[in-house]
Amino acid sequence: MKRLTLLIVSALTLLVLLPEPSQAIPALARKYGFNCNMCHTSFTKLNDYGQRFRDNGYQQPGQEGLEKTVFETFPPISLRTSTGLMIMHEPDSKSTTSGFHLNGLDLLAAGVMHKNISFLMIYTPRIDEPRAGYASVGSMDPSQPGALESANLVFSNLVQDVLSLRVGRFEPGYQAISSKRSYYLLQPYEVYEFSTPGNNFVFADNQIGIEATGHFREGIKYAAGIVNGSGANPDNNNAKDLYANVSKTFGRGEGQSSGQRVGAFGYLGWVPTSLMVPFSGATGDGDGKINKSFYRIGGHASLNYNTFNLQALFMYGSDDKAIGPVRAVSQGKYHFTGGFGRLDWAALPNNRMVASAMFNWITPPDFDKSSRVRAISTLVRYYLGDWTAVNVALHGEYTYRETGYTTIAKQHQFAALLDFDF
Amino acid sequence: MQRSLFFLVILGSALLVALAWAENPQVPITESGVVAHGPVRVGNLPPVIAPADNPQTSAKILLGKKVYFDTRLSKDNTVSCATCHDPSKGWSDSGPTSKGINSQMGGRRSPPVVNAAHSRLQFWDGRAPTLEEQAKGPIQNPIEMGNTHDAMLRTLNDIPGYVTEFKSVFGTSPITVDQVAQAIAAFERTVVTTDSPFDRFVQGDVSALTPLEKQGLEIFNGKGHCSACHWGGQLSDGRFHNLGVEPIEPGKPDEGRRAVTKSERDFGAFKTPTIRDVAARAPYLHTGKEQTLEDVVRLYNRGGGPEDANLDPMMLPLGLSETEIKALVAFMTRAMTSTNPEVADVKPIPAAELPK
The missing domain is CATH 1.10.760.10 (Cytochrome c-like domain)
Incomplete structure (x- = not known):
């Protein structure tokens, strides 16, 4: 019985850790008649052109106002999902769990409404019905909750190239290396998903607020924003979080598929240590009290050589001692470091195949060493399609993951999936 | 019943949108004279329409x-x-x-x-x-x-x-x-010219292109970023782009489109030429400095010429391999050569x- 519980919990932990479905917007490719690889090195990872296209509010760079709006095209709807076999093996307990899964579903819509005014909507419906019984597991059910993952308007080029505004729920610019457009379907960026005790801020979450972005000819880009911080709607406190990300690309390109990009980011947030119950605001927002601060800072780089791309991110995080459970005086603030390094290689004509290797780590403070994570991952994707689209990926992914310090839990995770969108 | 009604409403709405779009094919032109409604997929050329004051005889x-x-x-x-x-x-x-x-x-x-x-x-x-x-x-x-x-x-x-x-x-x-x-x-x-192997291919003759040319078309429309500007039936957006090309006389840049619009954004920008029958008219670019199609592809693969001032933001290094360059050139050479x-x-x- 104990072993069965362990198996179930292990399997569900794996599923809960799955990153949210990534973004690729075939509706835009359809609008222009482009192959996916116009904007993606291979879907879902943006190349330089795709990055500029996104930064420019889903308009061709330099061609604002010269394309069809959503009122002149077919409804710009896209779907994306992946399905296949997922296996996890834990050598210590000699347990193996496996199952065929639908790995999330994205309903995407994006387009230009007027010159320099565009939108993005992503809805992820529940996909856990019908499901097998998971008695007494409760909240660990392998479900994708229905959510409006993104819903934002982009006001581009308020000052040509230098100032655009994104308003609504969006992927915040402090995620210097996008988790939404990672090739990996099984393995997230661990440090993006890391949640410190008592703090519901998760770096990977989309946020609600306002973000300013811009770029300069010298290859310098910035993003700065003010957001709820909880990623939630309604929010649980009145304090707003702030962030900024600045990067510089050397050479031509955006650092996605050419040029060499380095940058730094910082996030300053506040979380309440006391909540009003029930929520009292007219819109459901709470006025959580005794807000304590936390911050995340770090650096990132994206280096390119031919079709090799090395991306790395380092993060240092610190939470006020008052956040989370009561700790001994000697334990002080909650400090941690983490990051990842990922090497991608695009091969075959039109990048029909990609291979990647990634290392993730999280080093928590000594008093929380059980949260330590080390993970090594690799994947291969081969794309099917023709000159109009290469939108079906045969996806094989493997991760070896260790958690803990004195007692290390080891996991082997494997997935063979079909990842497709249209 | 409610669900069926819901889907019917959705389908009906989509159909109405599609019909409205299909029956409204006029191509808007901006103040500067360029086509506003693009890019659109590369494909066949429509019939030529002569102006009303100069009918064809x-x-x-x-x-x-x-x-x-x-x-x-x-x-x-x-x-x-x-x-x-x-x-x-x-x-x-x-x-x-x-x-x-x-x-x-x-x-x-x-x-x-x-x-x-x-x-x-x-x-x-x-x-x-x-x-x-x-x-x-x-x-x-x-x-x-x-x-x-x-x-x-x-x-x-x-x-x-x-x-x-x-x-x-x-x-x-x-x-x-x-x-x-x-x-x-x-x-x-x-x-x-309306009858090239490419035209026959997009009309459904899958044997019109060789495997290498098909690969080239895929790259043309994807990783090569060619159709970002070379789109539609003409395989040209009819717009103006600065490729960073060196001037013919060093130190004497050609202002290009700026001479017409007086806009600094158009400095050094020149009209996108059609790809149709391109193999027959070397050398290339407005300077004629690129001797072969392969030279042109390599220029794009580097992200354009050396002139950084006002480089078009769509000019980016492509990371094309030798195989991909060969496929792209093959596509533009035989597949785009007409037999009209x-x-x-x-x-x-x-x-x-x-x-x-």
Whole structure:
């Protein structure tokens, strides 16, 4: 019985850790008649052109106002999902769990409404019905909750190239290396998903607020924003979080598929240590009290050589001692470091195949060493399609993951999936 | 029942949107004259539409052809339209830039006449809004035909054969500049190529392209970013881009489209040429400095030329491999070369057969 519980919990932990479905917007490719690889090195990872296209509010760079709006095209709807076999093996307990899964579903819509005014909507419906019984597991059910993952308007080029505004729920610019457009379907960026005790801020979450972005000819880009911080709607406190990300690309390109990009980011947030119950605001927002601060800072780089791309991110995080459970005086603030390094290689004509290797780590403070994570991952994707689209990926992914310090839990995770969108 | 109703409403709405879109095919044009509704997928060319004030007639087309090949339009009777827009050289010339009267070299490569009927704007900088307006330009350009419109008209009006033919076509005499331009434009509207292996492929003949060419098409429309600008039936957006190309004379940059719009954003920008029949008209770019299609692809693969000032934001290094470059060149070479006999068989009209 104990072993069965362990198996179930292990399997569900794996599923809960799955990153949210990534973004690729075939509706835009359809609008222009482009192959996916116009904007993606291979879907879902943006190349330089795709990055500029996104930064420019889903308009061709330099061609604002010269394309069809959503009122002149077919409804710009896209779907994306992946399905296949997922296996996890834990050598210590000699347990193996496996199952065929639908790995999330994205309903995407994006387009230009007027010159320099565009939108993005992503809805992820529940996909856990019908499901097998998971008695007494409760909240660990392998479900994708229905959510409006993104819903934002982009006001581009308020000052040509230098100032655009994104308003609504969006992927915040402090995620210097996008988790939404990672090739990996099984393995997230661990440090993006890391949640410190008592703090519901998760770096990977989309946020609600306002973000300013811009770029300069010298290859310098910035993003700065003010957001709820909880990623939630309604929010649980009145304090707003702030962030900024600045990067510089050397050479031509955006650092996605050419040029060499380095940058730094910082996030300053506040979380309440006391909540009003029930929520009292007219819109459901709470006025959580005794807000304590936390911050995340770090650096990132994206280096390119031919079709090799090395991306790395380092993060240092610190939470006020008052956040989370009561700790001994000697334990002080909650400090941690983490990051990842990922090497991608695009091969075959039109990048029909990609291979990647990634290392993730999280080093928590000594008093929380059980949260330590080390993970090594690799994947291969081969794309099917023709000159109009290469939108079906045969996806094989493997991760070896260790958690803990004195007692290390080891996991082997494997997935063979079909990842497709249209 | 409710669910069925919901889906019916959704389907009906989608159908209405689709119908509204399909029945509204007009192509908006911006103030600067470029097509506003693109990009659209690469594909077949639509039929040429002649302007209402210059309808196509067989007699006018034949007259235009004669004028096109007639060197008497130039000041010293040495240069015709076909001198720089030679059918045997892809309706361009051997470059790098065009040679006018007295062996003067022009500042830019001769743009091809083939499929120019589908261009919204003419010349590398788009300064002429129609083929008719374009046809008037070189006649009085001092380093092209070196003539004046008045002198050219005196010449033509002194040729009885032309006077008769122009009167027959246009119903008036003497010959006017507008009539000359209209006749040339009418002929140029027949220089349209619609039957290449690529055209047959997109019409459903999957054997029209070799595997390498299919690979090239995929790269053209994907990783190569070619169709970001070379789109639609014309495989050109008809817009203007700065590729960072070195000027012909070091230190003397060609301002390109800025001369027309006076906008700094257009500095060094030139019109996107069509890819159709591109293999027949080396050398390439407005400078004629790139000798082969492979050279051009390599330029793009580097993210454009060395001039950074006002480089088009769509110019980015591509990361193409040698295999991909080869596939791309193969696609542009044979697959984009047309076999339209009415265009391929156009031969210069010998001087002896021109009106006297």
